[in-house]
Amino acid sequence: MKTIFCTLCVLAFFSLTSFSLSEACEYAGSNIGFITSQTEKAIDAKDHQISRYHTFKALNAIEKSRKQFEACGCDYALDNINESLDNLKKATRTSTLSGSRILLKRALEYALGSLEAIEKHDLHDSKYGSDVLVMNTTGLEIKEKNRIKPSSQAFYKKIDESLIDFDNSLNHLIMSLDCNEAKAYCTKVYENCEQKLLLPDLSEGKKYYNLKTKEIVARAIKKLEEKCD
Template sequence: MKSKYTLLYVVLIIACSSFATNRDCEYVGSNIEYITSQTKKALTETDLNKTKYQIYKAINAIEKTRVKLNDCGCSYASKNLFEGLDNLILATKTSSIAGARVLINKALEKTALSLESLKEHHTHQSKYQADVLTLNTKNSEKEKLDSKEARDRELRQAIDSSLVKFEKSLEDVITTVDCEEAKNFIIEIKNKCDQALLNDELSEGKKYFNLRTKVIATNALTKISNCH
């Protein structure tokens, strides 16, 4: 079994080292999902110090998302997320769990709005970019952009292809390994992807790779959500 796990990690590492692409808003969305999960964990704690510990983890994740938010360019997502950050900071200064939870829930509302704004931004931005290309871009500039988009698309396809074997191996783990053990293993992969996506120094290729790996792991978890 250890050899099977080792093989999966080797597949991940080899594929991760080879590609580059740009998906800033997708990375932000993934980070916001992680921020939301950490914030929700704070609500489950019954000890104030442990509650604040989880809050600080969410705050730290938001701070690490600043650069990606700027690169993404979604001002509404930034506004909502940082308003949520203000609520979390206030929550760390409360003297009761009840008071902290009020602020945590407000932060979660803002985080949800941030993610919603991000999804709308993706649609609007695509339309805006198409309009700009049609109205303002010279032919030579448009050709360069088209060429870059084609290269990026090919790179993304190559990364996706490199993960096919990993996805199949993960399915094999689900069917052959003890349910709880398989679930914990997949959760570990997902958590590593979450942590990696918070690293601003990660190359664009590795960002996309971790994003896709996280999606594969998340889908795998839905197949074994209830272990008996």
């Protein structure tokens, strides 16, 4: 049940985010999906060494994502992910599986807290405070800070257009294949995008391509859950 809840949180992030968030915040939020999935696997592991293996994968993913979190500029998200990192490190030093699980559960909660902070980043930045909806303010400073240059907009638009066929094909695929096959395919593509987004030297174009591909697949997975349940 916990795993399903965490997965839904990450999928919700993709359904709610838009270009109101900076690119760095989008990438940071995207990488949290991999961090939480590895932490969940560490919690569910029956063997201590397997748990440590997944813990280190989550830990390394945070380290690789540090630049995105810092560039995002959300102190709440950064504080939470640092707390998650601290608990993951402590979990690797425990001598028992039960002891590490306590720390891993804390790490997972902080990671999800970081994701929530990124979703509400515009509210944190707003001079009107979190009690006033962003849609009721002009938010000019935020919009200016996160605005994409015209040349970049054209570049990203081309990538978006190139992914339309993939989106249509994927929708056709999940309707024609049986649930297990469709889930296996979507999961493989989703995890491949996660791995690519963790690469430190990935170009901006490839980052954007993999981020948007991941969002498309996340929506497909949500449709599959509705279809197959």
